[in-house]
Amino acid sequence: MRNKPQFIPNRGELKRKAVNYKTGMEIKLDEATLKKMEQLVENSSAEFLSETVASLKGLREALxxxxxxxxxxKEVLDHIREEAFQIKGMGGVFGYPLLTEFSKSLHDFLKELEDLDELQQEIVSIHVDTLYVVVSHKIKGSGGPLEAQLRASLKAAVDKAKPGTKPAQ
Amino acid sequence: MSEKIDFSHVRFLVVDTNRLMCQLVKDILMMLGCTQVTTARDSEKAIANLRAGGYDVLITEWNLKPRSGLELLDWMRTDGGSPDRMMPVIMLTANSEVEYVMESRDKGVTEFLAKPFTADGMYRRLVSVIARPRDFVSVKGYFGPDRRRQQIPFEGPDRRQQKPE
Structure with missing residues (x-):
């Protein structure tokens, strides 16, 4: 390491090994290959849904x-955080952007928490229920009236737990 | 004639705690023509694999245990035991917020791909690390690909070609 930057030319070994003008995939992805890749994702979609159902069931038990x-x-909190992270990353890949959106909401909500009090448990529970609705109805879009309703109910739940919010009488 | 990538010559290590994600990435790579794709579910196994050698590209999630994917990247770039400090590393992670992108970049990531990803996004990152290799920079506090990607015409002398003092 040094104060004055040293520029090191890339050896280019990988490029020499793999890039050519005869065999392999076009640099610019063609429509047929893209479709095949998307089909691969689609083929795993059912497995993803069934794993998500199992994960949500586990979250209910944990709650x-x-x-x-x-x-x-504390252990439950770590478990829920991990599951939310996984669903956040996977949902949109398999065509379920709402799963990504709602599990991100759950993950963000849990981010700074160190304990899970009753109100926080309730908010997690609402998230889990909402994720269940998306999975059970196989909701693939993100812009319809049901989606808007789910989004609004989650937001209301999260807002309830924000500092300075008075509990309902 | 246009350039092609023969993926059968590229060896990948895919690291993710999630079994389905490991399998999906592996399936995509195999479909593109790869014949050597290894998966690992934790960072220690990944390090053991990397030490054993035989990989050209590392694809890793950030959220790993016991070391995070960022620590794995740091190990690749700075540790004396790293098998190849210049190996392309793609951070494929659900930590998609901008601060994670910046932190990965500052630790020397080659490409960052946020989950959920698209097939097209994945392919473009693969093309970038294989067919568009970047030079490296070594400076106090950073070792990794040149973070300046913009190609701006410049009339003055190219100081990068000068030998360091």
Whole structure:
């Protein structure tokens, strides 16, 4: 390491090995290859949905544990955070942008938390229920009236937990 | 005639805690013609694989254990035990916010692809790391691909061609 930048030319070994004018894939992705790639993703979509259902079921069980065992809350929090992260990354890949959007909302909500009090458990629960609706109805779009309704109910739930918000009487 | 990429000559290591994601990325690479794709579900296994050698491109998630994908990238770029400090690294992660992009860039990532990704987005990153290799920069606090990507015409002397003092 040095103060004055040193520029190191790329050895270009990988390019020499793989790039040519005879065999392989076109640099510019052609329509047929793109379709094949998308088909591969589509083929795994059912597996993704079934794994997501299992994950959501696990989250419901974890929430039940958090409600009855306060000492387990930290562990439950880590588990929910991890599952939310996974669904956030996968949903949109498999054509479920709402799963990505709502699990991002859940992940963001949990980001700074160190415990999971009753109100926070309720908000997680609303997220899990909303994710279930998306999975069970296989909602692939993101702009219809049902989607808007789900989005609004989640936002209202998250807003409830914001600092300075008075609990409902 | 146009340039082509023969993916059968490129060896990949894909690291992600998620089994389905590992499998999907592997399937896509195989469909493109790759014949050597290894997957690892944690960073220690990834490091063991990398140390054993035989990889050209690393694709990694940020969210790994016990070391994060960012730490894995840092290990690749700066550790004495790294098998190839200039190996292309694609960060494929659901940590998609801009601060993660900047942090990856500052640790020497070659390409960043946010999840959820599209097939087209994935392909463009692959083309970039294989067919458009970037020079590297070594400076105090940074070792990695040249972070300046814009090609702006410049009339003055090319100081990059001068030997360091």
């Amino acid at each position: 039940g544990r958090a409600a009855t065992e306060p000492s387990a809350r």
